[in-house]
Amino acid sequence: MKNKYAIGAFNINNMEFVQGITDAANERQSPVILQASPSAINYAKIDYLIKMVEAAVETTDIPIALHLDHGLDFETCKNCVDSGFTSVMIDASKYPFEKNVEITKKVVDYAHSKSVVVEAELGTLAGVEDEVNVTEDNAKYTDPTQAYEFVQKTGCDSLAIAIGTSHGAYKFKGDAKLRFDILKNVKEKLPDTPIVLHGASSVIPKLVEMCNNNGGDILGAKGVPDDILRKAGQEGVTKINVDTDLRLAMTGEIRRIFNSEPSVFDPRKYLGPS
Ligand code: G3H
Ligand code: 13P
Ligand code: ZN
Helix, strand or coil: CCCCCCEEEEECCCHHHHHHHHHHHHHCCCCEEEEECHHHHHHHCHHHHHHHHHHHHHHCCCCEEEEEEEECCHHHHHHHHHHCCCEEEECCCCCCHHHHHHHHHHHHHHHHHCCCEEEEEECECEEEECCEEECHHHCECCCHHHHHHHHHHHCCCEEEECCCCECCCECCCCCCCCCHHHHHHHHHHCCCCCEEECCCCCCCHHHHHHHHCCCCCCCCCECCCHHHHHHHHHCCEEEEEECHHHHHHHHHHHHHHHHHCCCCCCHHHHHCCC
16 A cells, blocks of 8 residues: 555466466565355365465465455354454455444454455446346445445455456457546545455457357457556555456466367366466
């Protein structure tokens, strides 16, 4: 926050994601947040994820946090705190303000008693969230005054806000635009609270093309361009969440290999490069 840059928080689902992300972060000597959604935990199993992240910590020399992404209830957050996550997100943003405060505060009280930090969310992102589907019409930007009250009442350590991004590969129909006026207003009210930007994949055109050129059907995909992400980092966003770009990278390369080398059937030959 002091140096006005954001830390990347990347979603992990399997060993290749953990290795790819931490190798890249290690190469750049950048601290990194590895995050797992409830459906990733359901897929890979919590013990596997934790052991893989422990291996990443042991084999690199960068600071690595293990974070729960979009925990939807107290039990999920508690389970991750008890299992050794260093940080959890409680996403009760689909509820009315007071209920969001109540659920978030319960998680904060428990997590803080175990020295674990908590990210919360206020406002609703357009698009598809983990098990929450919100149409673009219902997208609700974060109200800066409410954001201040929310942080005071819950004691959360960082706050995810809605300023125009959405999850997935289809973020904007026209030009990519974020409400930097809202971010500025939130930061004026909460200068000491790290702000989190969800739905921050840039939906790298080269990767979309790689998918589409090899039998994929990802048309009209659009993300948040790098210069906008950099500006967000300079103006108060401290954590930038990326999942979609990793999915596109993995799928694009697998598709390319399947297409160009049809005789390959050793999973290491396509999972490794992907
Ligand atoms: O924000 C949502 C993340 O992209 C996680 O998605 O629930 O499909 O793992 P997932
Ligand atoms: P993307 O879909 O833009 O990668 O967003 C990921 C995210 O916000 C995870 O919480
Ligand atoms: Zn998210």
